[in-house]
Amino acid sequence: MSYTLGLHELSNGCHAYLQPDGGWGWSNAGLIVGDGASLLVDTLFDLKITQKMLDTMAHATEKAPISTVVNTHANGDHCYGNQLLSGKEIIASAATAHEMSEVPPAMLAALNSAPGDVGDLFRHFFGEFDFEGIEPTLPTKTFTGKHSVTVGGRVVELVEVGPAHTAGDTLVFVPDARTV
Template structure:
C-alpha cells in the first residue's frame, strides 16, 4: 500500500483466516492484529521481516481490533510490545480465553458436544489453540485514541458493540488507509455476535466517510467503498428479514432456516445467518441475555450439514 503500510492477507477469508496490518516509519512500527495461533503469527512476523525489513523486536505496539482469537491469539509473540484494545474488548478476551476454544475443539473432535462440537472441530481444525499463550491488552481506551508511528498519525476509533462488544477501526489519514477489523467481511458472511445491527451499519457509514484509498477488511480481499456498501446492504437485508419473521411469531431458529439468502447465499459461511437472526431476536425482544455460543454453533451446524 506504500508509505510504510502493509496488509497481511490470508487468502481464504473464512473461519479463522483473518487479515492483519503493519504500520512502519522512521524505525518505529505498529501491528494491527495478530492471528489465530502462534504458528500462523510467527510465519507472518518472519515474512514481514523478510519483505518489509521490520523485525518483531521493533514493533512497539499491537492494536487488537476486537476480542476474537483470530485477531489476538498471537499477542504473546510480541512480549515486549504494548497491546492496545478497547476496554470492552479486553473484558471480552478475559471471558473467552484461548483455553476455552482449545477445550471446545478437543471435545468436538472426541465426539462430544453433539453436532455443535463436530462443526466447531471441523471449521477450526487447522488451528492450534492448545499452544496459545494468552496475553491480554496492556492499555485500554473507550471512544477514540491515537498513536504516533514515526510520521504516521494513527486514529483508533471504537465503533462497537457491533460484531463484538468493543470493535475498533484503525485509520491512518496521511496514508488514506483504514484497517477495519471484522466490521468488514468481504466475499464472506458477516457474523453479528453482539449487535445492534444499527451500530454496525453506522460503522460502515463511518468507513465510507473516511475517503480511504486502501480499505483492509478483517476477512477477505482488499476492498473499496463499493465493498463497504455490500456489507451494509447485507446487514439491512438480514435485519429486515429477521424482523419480519419476529413479528410473524417465528422463533429465531425457525426464522434462520426460513430466510432465503438470495444473492448472499454464495458468500462463505452463509450458515452464520443463525447467529445474525438470534442477535436481532435478542434486540427486538428486549433481552439482555448474552448469546449462547454453544447453542448457536449447533444451529449453524444444522444449516451447514443440511446444505452440503
C-alpha cells in the same frame, strides 16, 4: 476475486497481511511502518500462523521493529497471537479488553477434542488451528472513544465503533496515507 497469502503494500508503508480464503478464523492483519518503528494491527488465531506472519513481515520490520500492537476486537483470530509480542505495547478498546478474557484459548483447545456433534462441528470450522499453549496476553493500554498513537513518527488514529461485530470494535486510520 482471488488474492495470495502474504504481505501486500496498500500505500505509503501501510500493508495488509492476507490469508486466503478468508473463511472462519483466517483473519487478515495490518502493518504500519514508520521511521524506526512499526505498528501491527491484530495478531492471528494461533501461535504458528502468527509466527509465520511475523516472519513474512521481517523484511518490512527489519529497520522498523514492531513496537505497538492494536487488537481491533476480541475474537481470538485477532488476538490469540499476542503472546509472541509480549513486552510490546498492546492497545485495545476497554470493551475489547474486557471481552478478551471471556473466551480463553484453553476453552477452544477443549472444544477441539470434544466428542460427538459439537466436537465435529468445531473441528470442521477450526480444526486447522492449534489452541494448545496459547497464553492470553491482554492489552497493556485501553481507551474509549478515540485514541491517537504515534509510531515511528506516524500518527495512527484508533476509533472505537462498537458495538458492531463485537462490543468494542476499533477502526485504525493512518491520516498521512489516507488509509483505514
